[in-house]
Amino acid sequence: MNNQTFLQEAQALSDEIISNRRHLHRNPELSFYEYNTSAYIQNKLSEMGITSTVMATTGVIAEIGHGERCVALRADIDALPIEEETGLEFASLNKGVMHACGHDAHTSMLLGAAKILKNHEHELSGIVKLIFQPGEEKVPGGASILIKEGVLTNPAPEVIFGQHVFPGNPVGESSFVAGSMMASADELYWTIRGKGCHAAQPHQGIDPILVAAELIMHLQSIITKIRNPLAPGVLAITSIHGGTVTNIVPDTVELKGTLRSFDNEWRYLALAEIKKRSEMIAEMHGAICEFNPLIGYPPLVNNQVAVNFARKTAESIFGEETVSDFEPKMWGEDFSFYAQEIPACFWVMGVRPLELDEMPGLHNAHFTPDEDALASGTALLVSVATEWLKNPNPFLDNGKS
Numbered sequence: 001m002n003n004q005t006f007l008q009e010a011q012a013l014s015d016e017i018i019s020n021r022r023h024l025h026r027n028p029e030l031s032f033y034e035y036n037t038s039a040y041i042q043n044k045l046s047e048m049g050i051t052s053t054v055m056a057t058t059g060v061i062a063e064i065g066h067g068e069r070c071v072a073l074r075a076d077i078d079a080l081p082i083e084e085e086t087g088l089e090f091a092s093l094n095k096g097v098m099h100a101c102g103h104d105a106h107t108s109m110l111l112g113a114a115k116i117l118k119n120h121e122h123e124l125s126g127i128v129k130l131i132f133q134p135g136e137e138k139v140p141g142g143a144s145i146l147i148k149e150g151v152l153t154n155p156a157p158e159v160i161f162g163q164h165v166f167p168g169n170p171v172g173e174s175s176f177v178a179g180s181m182m183a184s185a186d187e188l189y190w191t192i193r194g195k196g197c198h199a200a201q202p203h204q205g206i207d208p209i210l211v212a213a214e215l216i217m218h219l220q221s222i223i224t225k226i227r228n229p230l231a232p233g234v235l236a237i238t239s240i241h242g243g244t245v246t247n248i249v250p251d252t253v254e255l256k257g258t259l260r261s262f263d264n265e266w267r268y269l270a271l272a273e274i275k276k277r278s279e280m281i282a283e284m285h286g287a288i289c290e291f292n293p294l295i296g297y298p299p300l301v302n303n304q305v306a307v308n309f310a311r312k313t314a315e316s317i318f319g320e321e322t323v324s325d326f327e328p329k330m331w332g333e334d335f336s337f338y339a340q341e342i343p344a345c346f347w348v349m350g351v352r353p354l355e356l357d358e359m360p361g362l363h364n365a366h367f368t369p370d371e372d373a374l375a376s377g378t379a380l381l382v383s384v385a386t387e388w389l390k391n392p393n394p395f396l397d398n399g400k401s
Contacts, residue, residue, distance in 0.1 A: 003317045003383040009116050010379040016115075017374045020044065021108035022090040028079030028097045028104070031138035034058040037077050037107070041132050044111050048118050052130075056145040060132040063155070064117045069126030071388045072157035073381050074143075074335065075110035076103045076136035085365040100367045102165035102351070105374060107132060109163075112378035117385065126389040127155055139187065139296045141334030152341055159306050159343045159394075161384050162335050163377055167359045169350025171373045174314045174380065175326035176347045178307040180299055183232070183260040184267050185332025187294040190215070190255040190278060192242075194287040199247045206286045208253040209242055215281050215289070216240075216255070222273050227266060234260040234330050235270070260330040262299045300336035306345035308398040309391075313384050314347075318376065343395075345384075349377045 010017070029037050038058040045052045045062050052062040058077070084091050084098040092098045099105075110130060117128050131151060135142030152160075169175055192212055197205025216237050227233045235257065242253030259274070261267040275291045282289035314323050326348055335346045351369030352359045360366035388394055 006382045007379040010375040014375045017108050017112040018371050021104050024104035025099045026090045028099045031078040031135040034134050055149045058134040062130040065124035065127040067126040070155040070157045071385045072129040072160040074131040074162040075106040076133050077107050105165050109377040113381040116382045128385045136334050143334040143337040160338045162346045165351040165369050166348035170352045171370045173350040175324045176311045177326040178304040180262040182300040182333045183330040184299045185296040186259045188257040189292045191290045192253045196251040197249050205249045207249050211285050211287045212253045297332045297334045298336045303343035305398045306343045310345045310384050
């Protein structure tokens with residue numbers, strides 16, 4: 001049982017992995033409504049002789065192997081509210097829903113890994129826990145729900161690994177980073193209540209559009225003046241709605257936006273400042289501002305030891321030249337909840353066709369990952385799990401956590 005053997009076995013399973021991916025792509029389901037997806041995963045595991053259980057309504061959890069030690073592998077299973085425009089023969093049959101973030105690929109790779117692991121179950125030095133997780137794309141995030149329901153107990157994994165397809169890398173290239181990898185992601189909602197009036201008689205009303213404009217400009221000072229300039233942070237207003245005609249000042253204006261940060265302490269300071277300053281600016285104009293943030297995912301922080309281990313494993317399978325450093329992004333990812341609880345490593349797998357210099361990105365209606373990457377991702381999942389369990393002291397042998 002070695003990593004090159006796993007790669008060969010994954011390549012031999014390539015048609016099956018692709019078939020699973022195409023079925024899932026054709027039948028996408030939104031976050032927390034992945035009922036058919038969940039049933040499909042359970043059926044596939046059952047065909048392999050793997051018993052599974054359901055958590056968080058649509059999540060599927062399975063275990064392969066025996067022993068005291070445990071390692072977890074995670075794949076997300078939900079799709080996005082996007083109308084597909086790829087023109088693929090296996091394009092989405094569900095109007096307005098698409099696997100535009102590659103979760104169909106993640107799920108099919110973990111199913112492929114499950115089959116290989118089951119075939120080698122008697123050789124495993126512990127338990128591999130498979131987590132097919134719902135609701136990654138929607139707050140509060142399926143990971144947080146699974147954790148509350150005990151997915152990281154009985155047995156408790158020593159470490160958890162996960163991967164994400166990445167159009168920024170060509171097929172065959174994987175990228176890793178220790179420490180901060182992705183940002184916290186909070187949703188911001190404002191309702192500014194003024195007093196409607198005829199635009200020709202502004203003195204008889206309170207203009208919420210003026211308040212909104214001043215607020216939008218002022219909020220950028222939170223990023224420029226109270227944040228350490230060496231610490232990444234994003235505050236973006238992405239939606240503004242108010243008014244319907246040219247000659248009437250509306251009663252209300254609604255704003256939406258997002259706050260991103262690698263620093264949890266600054267994150268909550270910024271949220272408090274946003275609330276305080278929004279209310280003050282509205283009051284200055286005689287208006288009322290209701291600020292209602294939806295607290296999202298924490299920053300994703302990778303464990304140094306787990307990253308060293310996974311990176312070395314990838315190098316041993318595909319060669320050092322295929323492994324690169326990942327530049328941290330201000331994206332959000334609910335794998336971060338696992339990383340708050342146990343050592344974790346999340347990496348990206350290249351899915352850009354070799355003949356292309358660029359391709360449509362994640363969450364794009366034209367996103368079409370190269371399926372040649374699926375066998376490699378499957379092999380890497382199998383290898384990190386088995387190699388971790390074979391090593392009696394991975395934390396000691398790969399550096400301090």
